[in-house]
Amino acid sequence: MTDFGKNDAQSNRDTWRPATRMVHSGTSRSQFGETSEAMYLTQGFVYESAEAAEARFKGEDDGFIYSRYANPTVDMFEKRMCALEGAEDARATASGMAAVSAALLCQLNAGDHVVAARALFGSCRWVVETLMPKYGVETTLIDGTDLDNWQQAVKPNTKLFFLESPTNPTLEVIDIAGVATIAHAIGARVVVDNVFATPLYQKPLELGADVVVYSATKHIDGQGRCLGGVVLSSKEWIDENLHDYFRHTGPSLSPFNAWTLLKGLETLPLRVKQQTQNAGVIADFLADQASVSRVIYPGRADHPQADVVRRQMAAGSTLIAFDIAGDKKAAFDFTNALQVVKISNNLGDAKSLITHPATTTHKNLSDEARAELGIADSTVRLSAGLEDVEDLIADIEQALAAVGRSRRAA
């Protein structure tokens, strides 16, 4: 993110509430005064003179150089994300995984030790468990819901704590402030993957985390169109750790996708609020069904970490995990009988989506690792969309009835 001085002076107002920031923050208008953010589909930039090019490369003039480094449309997205998160600086990336891997790898050296909560998005777990050791970074995976485990995993070379909360798919909630206190006491940093909570309902930086990452593919786009990601932190951390790594390894976001994500941010508060409300109604409905044996939803009082949810989250989540009474067949019968809810491993979308983690997103884990995470053969994860909640409930109700019919027929 670069400061070009052409931004709407009003866009940095810190008195604005999130919904206002999501519509206006970061906007930088061209000489035409366009209403919608301009899409700068360009790889590079031309200079007035050889001297101007020299000055720009020397950093004497802060114009754009090359879109792998920075681009005006991407810059607007980064600024808008900073305004939402309350972060000083950000780098937008081509996907959530580009954001996660950049945020972790840019600050690690061979010989360092990383502690991570074991309940991680599948690719995040691969980066920690498989990729990092290849480069001489030691890693320890723990049950992150117990703060004692973080303390006990610390070694003299521990540099980084990494966690996701709520976790995918069983929606465990980790005490971010507690983890940050333990990390900072030993001079380690905390990176939080905040995708499931969304930037509206949980503020890891305020809770003490040093770096926050998002897959913008999820709620920020929220309409199934493009991949994206973002890393947010202090200006100092970005300058010292991410700046060079980012420029020279090239995880940059396409300006077209940055524009799509800017449009996504305009409606993010409306969508997330409605999806969370729908998820809450669905979770309560599921909890009353005899054919559903377990419901995990961070907005319910019976959530295993309900006290932590109350302390650190402003609302539940757009996701629900639940078990259909029975086995894999019951979960498949239920999923196959749904008509409004679509089968897909994406989440945070306008369309309600359901996935069976044991055979899709978490199929690469061992049976023991799945059991540790509470992923049963009967577990499904539902991402509540923007449909009318009555239609969603009716759809779920008829699908549960179909499971019952299939069971009786067998």
Ligand SMILES: *Cc1c(COP(=O)(O)O)cnc(C)c1O
């Ligand atoms: C989807 C997701 C990612 C990866 O994001 P992509 O945009 O798919 O690369 C990382 N972490 C979490 C929690 C996710 O849900």
